Amino acid sequence: MNRLWKRKTVERRSAPDLTLYASAWCPYCMMVFHALDALDLDVRRVDPRDDVEARRALYEARGHGTVPVLRIDHPDGRVEWMPESRDIVRWLRARYAVPAPAGADGG
Numbered sequence: 001m002n003r004l005w006k007r008k009t010v011e012r013r014s015a016p017d018l019t020l021y022a023s024a025w026c027p028y029c030m031m032v033f034h035a036l037d038a039l040d041l042d043v044r045r046v047d048p049r050d051d052v053e054a055r056r057a058l059y060e061a062r063g064h065g066t067v068p069v070l071r072i073d074h075p076d077g078r079v080e081w082m083p084e085s086r087d088i089v090r091w092l093r094a095r096y097a098v099p100a101p102a103g104a105d106g107g
C-alpha cells in the first residue's frame with residue numbers, strides 16, 4: 001500500500017535547487033502550492049507576471065509564459081525546466097514524500 005503520512009512535528013524543509021515559476025491566481029499553480037504544503041516543503045517562488053527577470057528566463061527556456069513550471073538546478077550544472085502541474089506534483093511527491101510508518105493508517 002502506498003499511503004503517505006502527513007508529518008506533524010518535523011519542521012519545514014527547503015529545496016534550494018528548486019524554483020517554482022507560478023502565479024497566485026492560477027488554479028494549476030494552486031495544485032502545486034497545496035502539494036508543497038502537504039510535503040512541508042519550501043521552494044523559491046517567482047511570479048513571471050510581476051518579475052521581469054523571471055519572465056525573461058521563462059520565455060527564454062520555454063518559448064512562452066505558461067505557469068506552473070518547476071526549475072531544477074542539478075548539481076552537475078544542468079538546468080531542467082519541468083512544466084505541467086500534474087508532472088510537478090508527481091515529481092515532488094516521489095522525491096519528498098515520507099512513507100507512512102507501519103500502523104499509521106490504523107490498520
Ligand SMILES: N[C@@H](CCC(=O)N[C@@H](CS)C(=O)NCC(=O)O)C(=O)O
Pocket residue numbers: 025026027028029064065066067068083084085086
Ligand atoms: N496543463 C497545464 C496548464 C497550465 C495553464 O493553463 N496555466 C495558465 C494559468 S492557470 C497560464 O499560464 N496561462 C497563460 C499562458 O499560457 O501564457 C498545467 O497543468 O500545468
